[in-house]
Amino acid sequence: MSTPTATAPDRTVSLREVGPARRGTRPDEVVIALSPAFAGHFTKTIVDVPHAEVLRQLMAGIEEQGVTARLVRVLETADLAAIAHTAARMSGSGISVGILSRGTTMIHQKDLPRLSNLELFPQSPLLDAPVFRMIGSNAAQYAKGEHPQPVPTRNDQMARPRWQAKAALLHLKEFDCIEPGRGPVEVEAVFGPGTAG
Amino acid sequence: MTSTRPRQSLRTEILESRPVNLDGFVEEWPEKGLVAMESDFDPAPSIRVQDGRVVELDGTERADFDFMDTFIADHAIDVASAEASVAIPSAEIARMLIDPGVSRGDVLAVSRGLTPAKILDVVKLMNVVEIMQGMQKMRARRTPANQGHSTSARDNPIQVAADAAEGALRGFAELETTLGVVRYAPLVAIALQVGGQVGRGGVLTQCALEEATELELGMRGITAYAETISIYGTESVFIDGDDTPWSKSFLAAAYASRGIKMRFTSGTGSEVQMGNAEGKSMLYLEIRCILMAKGAGVQGLQNGSISCIGVPGAVPGGLRAVAAENLVASMVDLECASGNDQSFSHSAMRRTARAMPQMLPGTDFVCSGYSSVPNADNMFAGSNFDTDDFDDWNTIQRDFQVDGGLRHVREDEILAARNKAARALQAVFAHLDLPSITDDEVEAATYANSSNDYPLRDVLADLKAAQSVMDREVTGLDLVKALESAGFHDVAENLLTVLRQRVSGDLLQTSAVLTADFTPLSAINDPNDYAGPGTGYRLSGERWEQLKKLRHVTSASNPETEVG
């Protein structure tokens, strides 16, 4: 595991609900869809990358490409494909990034079947800040109709003994935070100390 | 993190750096099914039979059965004996399992009527030594065996052939492969088949792929059996896997209809990992899988958590549950390929301990995939044991006088087999006009350890050739012809004999393997007859002499030399 960006640990994020999520019309937006417990019940991924940093890097990757990011929290499911697909259908560009509290991430597109995806990052223990930046960047490039090289995925045979059970536990906890019947809500990220802009 | 911590003792520092602390451990959460086998949320045993039909199962009325309940009630449980069997106190059944005076057959007469909750109730009473004792008696085949993984990180067929030959020579009764690049499958499956028959005639091979291709390779006689047919313990997870007990039963019959040996795969932890354990313990759900497999009429099961081993491995009593699930498969008369096939721990001590409940009593296949290649080449994401562990495994067999299915083989024999396998494959490729295998590759295969030790192949040419193998409908018969015409008469004869077995169907029976002289050995003609000390399978005679050999053993007659 590589280290997160040097200055990261200071930053915090809180999410402010601004109302029901709506369908976007701007073709230059990517919707980032957060799972029920992201930056709420949980504050960091399975390998302790702070959710503030995850979000900041995803958004930075999108912004660097000249695309805007919009945040949505999905409350009635903790299924990554469902979260990402819901967001894709709300995205003006049709592109979304879905993310679970433990870090598992997926880039989705509105016309794809729910169980499919553009890019999937299933090994949450191997995702660090630079990877989240690249995921954001790729999502934005898809939104622009470009064809980025897929973010290289890594593999670690020993992830099983170390992380398999914790991943299952986090998964169960996330399920506990589901609020059945509540539609997706639009949220705003308010970053804590350490930011300049 | 950089913050200052309280001072640590030097001993703690050493302990912190031990590999076992890289493993993950979690607390139980029984409400969600994150618990090995002791949960208040598992159902209590019950059964009611009316008009030859189960109308209540473990506290659920027939109208409320989910499809697992329905399938188990209608196919797995013997209605004639069910009420009587479930009425027997669990402690008494548990005692039957360990009592040498009660035969395997006597236990089966009871177990065929048991419900999932009742079986759980029985094994919950047993500690790990009792579970091992039960396994020693309930294993279907008298003679234990082992299975190897023979794969290549580069999907290099020459490597697979050479490692298959060495693996077969070392004793694996079955060899399994899979691919990085799926389109390589035909060439790698051919390599496995040819290499396996060089090492020891009668080794059975399989190639794990999606159903259609796997079945096709089997039907063509390029592979001999299949085991990656997954089943799950809850209805919702089963559906997530896009199957039902009925679709899987249909598939089981499809394999048998082509004369191909097959077993299902399941294991503790898969349901909770997929988030739908429905609040039941891992072992309870696995018992449902085992009974579903039984009801489908499949001859055996690969279980022992398998790819989810990190989940039971992280909770209290998890490995006891894993040992128990193997026992349950055996006590309902299924062949059990008992796991130990996936990377499990950073700790060598834990890796070894994990295998003892299977290795010491013996199972039908102690590992359902001991990596007979270095783990870096293992395309099943790593096994609990790999080639580096061969000498340790052989030593443990010798220490405890147990048969774990392998043996030490002298270097010259191994080199000869690897060389011959590579040459045989070279001849087969030439005969089938596949991209040639150079003498340099044969030389590399003879002495190699991993895929890095081989010259690179022209992958494009290989993939085109792999497609042509499918297009030209190359079959096992073509391999036999190729081997025969190139002068590898013995290998050709071995392969033909394996193919002929398909016509007889003998390998379809429970726990069947082929011995080196091509005798099918199954639970029918090699039934486990354990009846206490001095009975059952005993490591003795010629086999024990084989296992006494290690790489370095000082000669008693001349202590200045080594024997072997």
Add this chain to the structure above:
Amino acid sequence: MTSASPPTLNAADYPLSINRPELLRTPTGKPITALTMDSVVSGDLSPADLRIAPETLQLQAQLAEASGRPQLAANFRRAAEMTAIPDQEVLAMYNALRPRASTAEQLAALAERLEGTYTAPVCAALVREAAEVYARRGLLARPEAGGDADAGAPAGSPAATPVTTAATAAAARADREEGQPA
């Protein structure tokens, strides 16, 4: 093949390849002893000669029954029926049995086809049983399922193998086999 009624076997007859080779024939009618190297080299053998015959599966079913394994025997009986069904259609039928892949009518048609075309009553019974359970558990395809991947495929038609469904299942299984934390 012989016209005599099938022999009655018990466990001592196993393995048939060694103890009762005279009972074993290929689907093409050759005795198992004809499967020699000479016949391979001379080109007299075809891949069809290396398939199992339905009669043999019935014999193995007898052995399984005699060894106290009624479920295994039933599996062999279904298998004996299936030997007549072409490979592609077997796979198509399997796919049709996946959850929400077929309507009640399609499963009924599949059972009919098994019974009528292939004289496979045991397999047909399994399909009918599945249809009943699927109906109760909501696992039938909605008649005009639209939208997502798994639109129902007509049962029993090899041309309509629901490829997407199979692919999804393969992916799900790959996940599982991979067994990595997701």
Add this chain to the structure above:
Amino acid sequence: MGAREGGPPQGRLVVGVDIGNSTTEACLAAVAPDGSISYLATDLTRTTGVKGTPDNTAGALAAIRGALARAGLGAADVDAVLLNEATPVISGLAMETITETIITESTMIGHNPATPGGEGLGVGTTVAMAELPGQPPGTPVVCVVPAGADFDDVAAAVNAAVAAGVDVVAAVLAGDDAVLVTNRLHRPIPVVDEVAAVERVPLGMLAAVEVAPPGRTIRTLSNSYGLATVFGLDPAQTRQVSPVARALTGNRSAVVVRTPSGDVTDRRIPVGELVLRGAGKTLRVDVDAGAEAIMDTVARVQPLDDADGEPGTHVGGMLAQVRDTMADVMDVAGQPAVPVAEIAIRDVLAVDTFVPAEVRGGLAGEVALENAVALAAMVRTSRSRMQLVADRVSEQLGAAARIGGVEGEMAVGGALTTPGVDRPVAVLDLGGGSTDAALLTRDGECTAVHVAGAGELVTKLVDSELALDDREVAEEVKRFPLAKVESFFHLRHEDGTVQFVDQPLPPHVFARVVVLTPEGPAPVPTRHGLDHVRRVRREAKRRVFVVNALRALRQVAPGGNLRALDFVVLLGGSALDFEIPDLVADALAPYGVVCGTGNVLGTEGPRTAVAAGLVRAHAARPVECPTG
């Protein structure tokens, strides 16, 4: 061709069999006593082993049996099997990179990142970010930001410095942060990012950073006089920096640092000599002289007797390898080995190409298109072992088999069965390893040549010029048309037409340039657009097949004059290509030649010409002794 209609065949049954490099084709016909031919069936199978060796027997038998089966006949009915006299042809390929771009003293950064920040030109002294606070006000500085710096921190540092009066005019970053940083600046400046080796940017030097608006390219730094203006250069110095300007042309962003002796050079790499012997001469040519010089030299030694490359070079290794392979192929157990020296390289084709390579001394992984020369070479021997194949076929089929004619002549004969073709006719067999030409004059005289270079070389050029590093993808790019996937439900073909699909396209092709293979669209892993990929593909085909078509035809044309040819018939696997026949026909059009893809027997397309030619030759000379 399907099974024949009507009653039993009249006359004697003959099978013509053409053993080619990749396919073996059979043509079954009945020859009536009057010499008239009725064609009954054809078959095609893969050639087993190297052409011209005994391993061919299996493939030949398979094709013969296949044709017989289609016609519903048995081997016992066959009167004669006719094989082509084919000598083994083995070809090889090699590539030498002959130029190298080197940046010294970290003078230039021209890697063209996808997302630079800001716009305009900033000229100032390079200063590390950490040193910004101490800079005197009013002096223009270019801020150099180390790897690992967070974009928020960078923006904060620059804003603080500017607020303190430091004149920050531009920035150079290690990470992909340019837009992020500029979005957070109070005063916009041009920013170039993704400079991986930022720590090697010389500090305290005058530097210029230029970023053009989206869709535009830089104007100042890519212009020698612009550089002279920015850095106050004299004419001699301006001449010296002109390679820098050239290297930056077409970029959206760039950085140039003025250092005492910094330079960008483009040097030639000596890669050894090629020694060509022929026409009584021995000529030497440096491989790095380029394709034109090499081909001029090859032309001066026609006919080529042999060629050698300098040992230790790719070309030398390739030529030796080709020779060794041929020696292996000709090796017969129990007979003395063929001396390698006896095997001669009979033709060489050199093609100029380019290889994207990382610039030495670059700070940001700059890539320059270096010149390279690709060489194809071909070897053939006089020792054919086709008689042995004929003997084996005869023995295993139980019918007489003999050599029925020489390949080139037979191909022409077969080509003549194409409707609308007449003598004099030339054929061009566009294969994988070699391109073959043969001419049949009005008087029935036939000449044939083989020249090196064909489909394999095209694949290699496509592979290296697109930097695919994947021969399989390159092969697909060569063989199938391109398209751009514009959504999950439509794609735009290379001719601009749009096609809609009912089933969504698979995710891995989304937004990509794809090759339309028979299995479906396959992504081309490149950042280049469709037009570029298409241009590379067509150029590669032109440089190999058009050049070789002209070269080979000149060798057979009377007096080397292409205008003396009337009909040119294209044969072979590459004649089935979707654009090669058109490219060749276009090139031949100015010479007044009728050129098109063959349609042997009016049904077989460019296939089966030699086999049909064998049957024709046999019918024309019904009584003859087997050749030996």
